[in-house]
Amino acid sequence: MLEIAKEAAKLAGDFLQERFLEQLVPDAELHNDVKLPEDKESERRIIEVLHRHFPTHTIFSEEVGLVEREAEYLWIVDPLDGTNNYFIGFPYFSISIALQVQNELVLGVVYNPVAGQMFWAEKGKGAYLNGKRISVNQRTDRTRAVGTYIRGRHSITKEEELAFTKPFVMETKRLLRNVAPALDWCLLANGWLDYVVMQRSSIMDVAAGIVIAREAGATITDWQGVPYRHKAFRVEELASLVATNGQLHDTIRGYIQE
Missing domain, CATH: 3.30.540.10 (Fructose-1,6-Bisphosphatase, subunit A, domain 1)
Known part of the structure; x- marks a missing residue:
């Protein structure tokens, strides 16, 4: 297969x-x-x-x-x-x-x-x-961390995006908005990125990337820190997740403002 x-x-x-x-x-x-x-x-x-x-x-x-x-x-x-x-x-x-x-x-x-x-x-x-x-990298310094932000195209306003992403922009080296979610997760998997933050986006966009990042050793949870567990796929279901190299997970999750 x-x-x-x-x-x-x-x-x-x-x-x-x-x-x-x-x-x-x-x-x-x-x-x-x-x-x-x-x-x-x-x-x-x-x-x-x-x-x-x-x-x-x-x-x-x-x-x-x-x-x-x-x-x-x-x-x-x-x-x-x-x-x-x-x-x-x-x-x-x-x-x-x-x-x-x-x-x-x-x-x-x-x-x-x-x-x-x-x-x-x-x-x-x-x-x-x-x-x-x-495999994911082992970076521990948040000031050198580079991440990416993934948002639902139809579920997040620009005002919400600006407010949500501000802590990541200010506290880490760089926050990217690449607008190609599956590929973002692969960059995390290969150690090129340190974290991925996803806000109310479809699992369809990232399903393959999640498998790859998970197998590369990424830590993947919801915003509350509960380990991600895939549910039966439904296109209308949106997910808010955070994925990191593991070393920075608590730090990155701490910047999330719900």
Whole structure:
């Protein structure tokens, strides 16, 4: 299943990279989002690969929604993580594919085609980047910590975002807003980032990244400090999480203002 997920991500990623330098024409431009035909084509290629190999599996993908079949196996697909980045020519985007089996996340693949980065992980088997095992860093100094903020596109106002992020901006070295959530979690997994803070965002956006970060040794909790435990996927369910290298977890969580 891992190899098929990687195949699907690579196929879609190669297509997206071919189109990346073109002048893209959106289907729609919204206040917080943009709809691109490339999103749909990437999705079509991923679903074709998954259903060719696993015709009885259910798939949830961002554009087509739920393609319901056998409920035990659910593929959670974001065919273009970072659509807005892709649209404006910013090379920070990925394809994200996760597998939920009996309501548990067991596999994640995140592929950044521009950088040639293929992240993957299976439950209990570690996390990898292009075949090399990866892990979170051991930084303890908050003043050198770099993190990223992920927010729900339709659940957080700009005023709320400004108020919430101020402590992280002031107390740590840098807070990024990369707008490609799955890839953010992979940067944490490889020790490039020290923390991720997520505010009322869909698990669909980060399911694969969560598997990869968890297998790389990240500490993942809700805002109250309760260890993250995946629930049966529901698209309407939003999550507020904090993930760190473990060394900085209590410090970072202490900056959260609910």
